[in-house]
Amino acid sequence: xxxxxxxxxxxxxxxxxxxxxxPPAPVVESAIVGQVxxxxxxxxxISAEALKADSKSIAVTDIYFKKEGKNLTxxxxxxxxxxxxxxxxxxxxxxxxxxxxxxxxxxxxxANSSAFPVKFTDLSDPKATSPGTAVPPVPVVDTTTPSNSxxxxxxxxxxxxxxxxxxxxxxxxxxxxxxxxxxxxxxxxVVQAKSTPAxxxxxxxxxxxxxRIKAGDFGDADYVLYGVLAEISSTNNVSDIPGTKSTSQQVxxxxxxxxxxxxxxxxxxxxxxxxxxxxxxxxIDGRDTGNKPxxxxxxxxxxxxxxxxVRKHLADQxxxxxxPGSAGQVRNLKRRLDDDASTLKVYK
Amino acid sequence: xxTKTIRLSAIALSVAALTxxxxxxxxxxxxxxxxxxxxxxxSTDLQMIAEAMTRSLLQSKAIxxxxxxxxxxxxxxxxxxxxxxxxxxxTDKIRTQLMKSGQVxxxxxxxxxxxxxxxxxxxxxxxxxxxxxIAKTGNMQGAQYRIEGSIASIVxxxxxxxxxxxxxxxxxxxxxxxxxxxxxxxxxxxxxxR
Numbered sequence: 001x002x003x004x005x006x007x008x009x010x011x012x013x014x015x016x017x018x019x020x021x022x023p024p025a026p027v028v029e030s031a032i033v034g035q036v037x038x039x040x041x042x043x044x045x046i047s048a049e050a051l052k053a054d055s056k057s058i059a060v061t062d063i064y065f066k067k068e069g070k071n072l073t074x075x076x077x078x079x080x081x082x083x084x085x086x087x088x089x090x091x092x093x094x095x096x097x098x099x100x101x102x103x104x105x106x107x108x109x110x111a112n113s114s115a116f117p118v119k120f121t122d123l124s125d126p127k128a129t130s131p132g133t134a135v136p137p138v139p140v141v142d143t144t145t146p147s148n149s150x151x152x153x154x155x156x157x158x159x160x161x162x163x164x165x166x167x168x169x170x171x172x173x174x175x176x177x178x179x180x181x182x183x184x185x186x187x188x189x190v191v192q193a194k195s196t197p198a199x200x201x202x203x204x205x206x207x208x209x210x211x212r213i214k215a216g217d218f219g220d221a222d223y224v225l226y227g228v229l230a231e232i233s234s235t236n237n238v239s240d241i242p243g244t245k246s247t248s249q250q251v252x253x254x255x256x257x258x259x260x261x262x263x264x265x266x267x268x269x270x271x272x273x274x275x276x277x278x279x280x281x282x283x284i285d286g287r288d289t290g291n292k293p294x295x296x297x298x299x300x301x302x303x304x305x306x307x308x309x310v311r312k313h314l315a316d317q318x319x320x321x322x323x324p325g326s327a328g329q330v331r332n333l334k335r336r337l338d339d340d341a342s343t344l345k346v347y348k
Numbered sequence: 349x350x351t352k353t354i355r356l357s358a359i360a361l362s363v364a365a366l367t368x369x370x371x372x373x374x375x376x377x378x379x380x381x382x383x384x385x386x387x388x389x390x391s392t393d394l395q396m397i398a399e400a401m402t403r404s405l406l407q408s409k410a411i412x413x414x415x416x417x418x419x420x421x422x423x424x425x426x427x428x429x430x431x432x433x434x435x436x437x438x439t440d441k442i443r444t445q446l447m448k449s450g451q452v453x454x455x456x457x458x459x460x461x462x463x464x465x466x467x468x469x470x471x472x473x474x475x476x477x478x479x480x481x482i483a484k485t486g487n488m489q490g491a492q493y494r495i496e497g498s499i500a501s502i503v504x505x506x507x508x509x510x511x512x513x514x515x516x517x518x519x520x521x522x523x524x525x526x527x528x529x530x531x532x533x534x535x536x537x538x539x540x541x542r
Contacts, residue, residue, distance in 0.1 A: 243458035244465050282485045284469040 057189040058225055059218035060180045062171035063257055064207060065229035069166040077158040169198035169206040172229060174299060175255065175277075178307030179225070186320040191221040213264050221264055227257040230274065238287045249286030253279040253298040255306060261319060273313035277306025387512045387540035389433050389501075397499075397516045398441040400534045402449070405442075408530035410493065410520055411451055420520070421457045421491040429501035429514070438499070442518075455491040464488070493520050493529065510540045 080087045180190045194217040198206060205211070209226050218224050235252045254276060261271040279301030281293035314320045383390045405411060411418065422443050425435035446452045456464045471482045497518040504511045513535070520530040 241461060241465055243461035245462070246465050246469070280486065283473060284465050284485070289473075 055187055055189050056222045057191050057220065058183055058223040058261075059191040059193040059221035060176050060183065061193045061224065061226040062173050062195065063175045063227045063229050064171055065169070065232075066204070066206070067168040067170075069168065079156040079158065080153060081156070082153045167202070169202045171195060175257070175303045175306060176227070178303050179310050182307055182311050182314075183225070183320070186314075188223075188320075191219050193218050193221075193224070209260070209262060210267050213262070213267070218264060223261050223263055223270060225259065225261045227259045227275075230256040230258050232256075241284070246285050247287055249283045249291060251281045251283075251286075251293045251298065253295070253302050255302050257306065259310065259313070261314075271314060271317040271319045273310075273317065275306055275309040275313055277302040277304070277309060279303075279305065387510045387538040389429070389431060389514065393514060393536055393538075394438060394441060396536060397438060397534050398445060401442055401497075401516070401518045401532060402445040404532040405446065405495075405518065405520065405530060406449055406451055408520065410522075410529040414451075417451055417453045418492045419453045419455050419489055420493040420495055421455050422495045423457060423497075424459060425496075425516075425518075426498040428498055430503065431501070433499060435499065438516075439495075439497070442495075455489055491523055494523055495520055508542045512538045512540075514538075 077088060077090045079089075184190050196206070196212065196217065207228060209224060212218070213224060232253075232255045234254075236249070237252075238247050238249045240246075241248050255278075256274060256276040258274050259272065260269055262268070263270055279298035281298060283289070283291040283293070311320070379391070380395065383392045422439050425438050427433045427435050443454060447454065468483060468485050471477050472485050495518060497516065499514060499516045501515075502513040514537075516534045516536075518532055519528055521527070522529050
């Protein structure tokens with residue numbers, strides 16, 4: 001009986017020991033449950049192959065602008081002819097105003113009509129003027145008014161009005177740096193672009209980016225991000241704050257820029273969008289206190305806001321990933337570099 | 349025996365008289381107890397309205413179906429009755445109960461804007477505060493919804509009976525779309541007889 005009991009105990013111990021040393025069941029490879037072909041990348045710029053290669057370089061130009069102005073000219077010449085001599089008195093007036101104001105004035109007789117109570121025509125356009133006339137100050141007979149011709153003297157009044165276009169080209173040097181910063185954070189190498197001073201009688205070929213690429217203005221950059229200023233405006237509005245006795249003074253500086261990214265090798269446009277930035281200063285009762293906001297601060301805020309809008313558009317068009325510089329972006333970038341682009345792994 | 353009885357009675361009377369002259373008795377009552385002193389608007393009406401409206405509002409699709417607690421503002425309730433009612437108490441009570449639910453966040457209402465703008469002005473424009481700690485102008489959050497309400501009554505009197513009917517309406521309006529997202533009412537009838 002005792003022996004039987006001992007035998008049972010030892011058998012149990014052997015069984016327990018056997019269980020304890022039993023090797024673990026093989027782990028099923030459940031991490032990767034399937035491999036399916038990946039969709040081709042929507043934008044080749046950030047494909048895995050591109051990222052595996054050296055970082056792409058991009059040149060970011062300063063923001064180009066074209067300021068269109070017009071010189072309005074009004075000339076009145078009074079010529080008195082006598083038997084022996086001709087006396088001429090010329091009274092020219094010229095002011096430079098924005099093109100849109102000149103156009104509005106010409107169409108409606110608007111703001112500048114008091115200074116120049118005439119319709120303006122393009123003086124450089126021969127069809128708009130009488131034959132034989134060119135640019136001012138050469139007066140042209142618009143209305144010839146022979147006046148009192150007592151004795152042998154006669155008076156002639158000559159009037160001429162018109163405009164000459166005056167376009168100014170250049171670069172805004174203080175808006176692009178935050179954009180360069182975000183591209184650096186996104187993993188691009190940013191190359192300094194050569195500045196392009198406007199030449200005398202500069203035309204719209206100033207914006208010919210392909211010509212500049214071929215001229216080597218951007219070194220060996222793979223891409224060029226260039227922006228052309230569409231509009232820049234500043235507003236100063238005061239409004240009541242409902243429910244209070246206070247007012248709100250809002251001084252706003254807004255900038256809108258038309259952007260394109262060009263592949264320097266193929267001249268293909270990789271991304272294209274319009275971005276805007278706003279710098280705003282809000283002062284409660286600012287009108288009463290005579291507040292004058294800092295334009296430097298507004299400019300900085302507008303530049304940062306513009307860069308943020310650029311970031312959104314570049315992410316939308318797959319040129320950069322969202323949240324540049326974040327830990328998640330670094331992780332994604334590493335994963336994309338490590339993974340084989342030809343397969344998509346599905347993790348449980 | 350008679351003399352003794354008279355003396356004891358006199359002492360008892362004196363004690364009773366002294367007790368009576370010592371001032372009004374004060375006692376705490378149940379704030380939730382039903383108040384029926386008269387048929388005028390009272391604390392029980394306030395509690396019934398606030399509780400019914402809060403419960404209904406929290407069950408509305410706009411609030412319960414929202415992923416994040418929506419931001420709302422609460423306008424003062426319009427008093428369309430003939431009696432004086434401090435409607436601010438109604439809105440405050442509803443707001444407190446909604447806040448306690450955690451399903452709604454409140455932005456300052458128009459009646460609180462004066463204090464809000466003064467505080468922002470003090471912090472931003474006095475030049476006294478450390479820049480990194482300033483509550484900056486331009487970062488107030490706009491409300492997605494606003495809550496508006498009104499209370500109206502119909503009162504009828506006879507020689508012995510006074511009948512009062514109250515109806516309290518509350519609306520939830522989407523500020524962006526202008527759509528009425530939720531509306532409910534609470535009716536109360538009170539009759540006082542002599």
